[in-house]
Amino acid sequence: MPAEPDVTRELKEILSRYSGASSDLIPILQEAQEKFGYLPEEVMQRVARFLRLTDNMVYGVSTFYAQFSFTPTGRNKITVCRGTACHVRGGARILKEIERRLGIKPGETTEDMEYTLETVACIGACALAPTMKIGNETYGQMTTMKAAEVLGAKEKAS
Amino acid sequence: MAEITATINGRQVKAKEGMTILEAALESGIDIPTLCHRPELVPIGACRICVVEVEGSRTLVGSCHTPIAGGMVIHTHSDKVLATRRMIIELLLASHCGSCYMCDKANICELRKIAADLEVGLPRFQMRKNYYALEDISPYIVRDLTKCIMCRRCARACREVAGHNVFGIAYRGFDTKVVVDFDQPIDKEVCRDCGVCISFCPTGALGKPREAKEEKRGKPLIITS
Ligand code: SF4
Ligand code: SF4
Ligand code: FES
Ligand code: FES
Numbered sequence: 001m002p003a004e005p006d007v008t009r010e011l012k013e014i015l016s017r018y019s020g021a022s023s024d025l026i027p028i029l030q031e032a033q034e035k036f037g038y039l040p041e042e043v044m045q046r047v048a049r050f051l052r053l054t055d056n057m058v059y060g061v062s063t064f065y066a067q068f069s070f071t072p073t074g075r076n077k078i079t080v081c082r083g084t085a086c087h088v089r090g091g092a093r094i095l096k097e098i099e100r101r102l103g104i105k106p107g108e109t110t111e112d113m114e115y116t117l118e119t120v121a122c123i124g125a126c127a128l129a130p131t132m133k134i135g136n137e138t139y140g141q142m143t144t145m146k147a148a149e150v151l152g153a154k155e156k157a158s
Numbered sequence: 159m160a161e162i163t164a165t166i167n168g169r170q171v172k173a174k175e176g177m178t179i180l181e182a183a184l185e186s187g188i189d190i191p192t193l194c195h196r197p198e199l200v201p202i203g204a205c206r207i208c209v210v211e212v213e214g215s216r217t218l219v220g221s222c223h224t225p226i227a228g229g230m231v232i233h234t235h236s237d238k239v240l241a242t243r244r245m246i247i248e249l250l251l252a253s254h255c256g257s258c259y260m261c262d263k264a265n266i267c268e269l270r271k272i273a274a275d276l277e278v279g280l281p282r283f284q285m286r287k288n289y290y291a292l293e294d295i296s297p298y299i300v301r302d303l304t305k306c307i308m309c310r311r312c313a314r315a316c317r318e319v320a321g322h323n324v325f326g327i328a329y330r331g332f333d334t335k336v337v338v339d340f341d342q343p344i345d346k347e348v349c350r351d352c353g354v355c356i357s358f359c360p361t362g363a364l365g366k367p368r369e370a371k372e373e374k375r376g377k378p379l380i381i382t383s
Contacts, residue, residue, distance in 0.1 A: 041340050055339045056326025063328040 007043050010035055015050050022051050029062055038069045066120070074109045074116040076154065078102075079133040083122030086130040090143075094130050095119065097144040101151055162228035167235065179221035180208055183234055190234050191243065191272045193360055194309035195222035199318055205309055207246050207272065210234045218242055240276070247273050252281040253288060253332075255304045261362040265376030268360035269307060288332065293343040298351035299364060301344050306363040308334055312355035320354040 014031045018024040025047070032043050039062055048058040062068040080095045099105060102115050109116040123131045128140025132147070139150055160175045166183055173182035178201065183190050194205040201223035209218040213231040218239065226232075233239060251273060258264045293301040313325035313336055324344070328337040338344045356364045 044340065054323045054326065056323070056328070056337055059337060059340050060326040060328045064330050 007036065007040060007046070011043055011046055015046075018050075020051055022053060025051055025053070025058065025061055026065075029058075029068060033068050037073045038071055066118075069116075072109065072113065074113050076114060076134055077116045077118060079118045079120050079123070080106075081121075081123045081129070081131045082119045083126065083129075085122070085126035089129040091130040093144055094132060094142045094147050097147045098132075098151065101148065162226065164226055164228060164230040164232060166232045173226050175225075177226050179210060179212075179219070179224050179226045179230075179232060182226045183210075183221065183232075188234055190221050191275065192222055193268060193272065193307065194311060196311060196315075196358060199311065199314045199358075202310060202314070205246065205250075205307070207243055209239060209242055211236050211239050243272075244276050244278050247276055247278045248281040248283065249285075250307050251278065252283040252285040254307070255287055255289070261305070262365050262368055262374055263359075263362035263376075265374050265378055267362060286332070288335075290335075291343075294367065296344050296346050296349065297367065298346060298353065299344055299349060299356060300367050302363055302365070303335060304363075305361045306336060307361055308336070309360060310336070311358040311360065312336060312364055315354050315358035319358075320352050322349075322352075324349045325355070 011032065014028060014035065018028055028047055028051075029039060029044075032047070033039055036043065044058045044062060045055055047053075048055050051058075063070075078098060080098060081091055082095065083091070086094075095106070098117060102110055102117060104110055104115070104117050106117050106119045123133060123138060125131050125138060125140060128138075130142045131138060131140050132142055133139065134150065134154065139146070162173055162175055164171055164173060164182065166186060166188055169186070171182060171186040173185065177185075180190055180192065180195070190208050190210065192205075193207045194203070195201050195208060201220075203220040203223040206220060208221045210221045211233040212219050212224075213233075221232075221234070247269075250269060254269070258267070258270055261267065264270060288304060288306075290303040293303075310327060313327060316322050316324050324338055325336050326338075327334060328341060329335050335341070338348055342348075353366065356366060359365075
């Protein structure tokens with residue numbers, strides 16, 4: 001586990017760029033998620049105080065969106081599509097293969113904090129089904145072989 | 159305020175502009191069931207049990223939050239409306255724990271009462287139940303979210319009536335849940351014993367800790383037919 005990030009200083013820097021209107025909530029949370037890799041409780045508390053919202057309001061908004069996480073995530077986020085088009089074209093096999101290679105299930109993070117595995121209900125590139133993403137990069141027409149290759153290439157690059 | 163005339167169940171009724179269909183119906187002695195709505199709260203139209211048919215409208219409309227308009231022709235108990243209400247109750251009960259027999263609020267539970275009124279028995283659907291741990295560490299309040307129907311009356315009453323903000327709504331879809339702070343069990347630090355939310359909860363999800371030997375509240379609901 002990495003050390004708890006020093007949220008005080010880094011969050012101050014983020015907050016300094018906002019006026020404190022309640023519509024700033026999501027942009028702030030996005031920046032914090034980007035910076036810390038997840039939203040520690042302390043961050044949500046400080047954001048709530050900054051925007052004069054209650055803790056439960058901030059928690060409600062952040063848990064509504066799949067883009068925020070509440071436990072530390074790995075350096076690479078792998079998102080495998082479980083949408084209809086991808087399912088029909090073998091998405092489940094891709095997921096199985098990645099689960100097997102990384103030894104984790106969706107929602108989990110590898111022990112070395114390298115990968116977090118997630119599923120989505122459609123990446124929005126059905127023509128390329130089955131699809132997956134690593135970070136912001138999308139991979140289409142996946143096969144179990146290709147999945148293994150992509151992971152292997154990542155491993156070497158890092 | 160201007161007066162308007164509309165037709166409810168074939169009868170001409172007078173209402174004031176700005177009234178909801180529900181208010182106008184109640185005023186002319188027509189009962190429409192409600193679950194998420196209370197007159198003290200701002201309507202949010204969450205549960206849909208109060209739907210009515212308005213001629214010319216593509217869909218059924220929620221009467222608790224739809225303003226009545228002059229010339230509207232409304233049916234509050236048509237077959238379509240009743241079938242829809244039954245379906246809603248069936249779906250609510252399908253994910254409900256179904257432990258009325260053991261429930262402290264069984265005699266005053268609005269969900270159970272409406273189910274009885276609409277003659278909904280065993281739901282046809284088998285659904286995953288949302289079981290949550292019982293929250294009974296506060297001396298003032300017991301929360302059993304397994305029985306929660308997400309009407310949000312507690313959260314709104316806390317905010318709109320009691321002037322606090324103890325509850326929030328978190329997660330989404332089937333996982334949606336009324337939470338305290340960052341989803342902590344409710345304790346006496348966050349909530350004093352004003353008890354407002356308890357009286358607003360239509361089900362057994364919120365209650366006062368029951369003293370030993372204390373009777374259940376309300377009269378037993380005896381269903382005869
Ligand atoms: S809350 Fe109502 S429906 Fe649910 S178990 Fe209690 S009495 Fe029954
Ligand atoms: S706890 Fe009671 S009042 Fe609150 S949302 Fe659930 S059922 Fe409604
Ligand atoms: S279903 Fe996978 S991208 Fe649309
Ligand atoms: S009572 Fe009208 S939608 Fe719930």
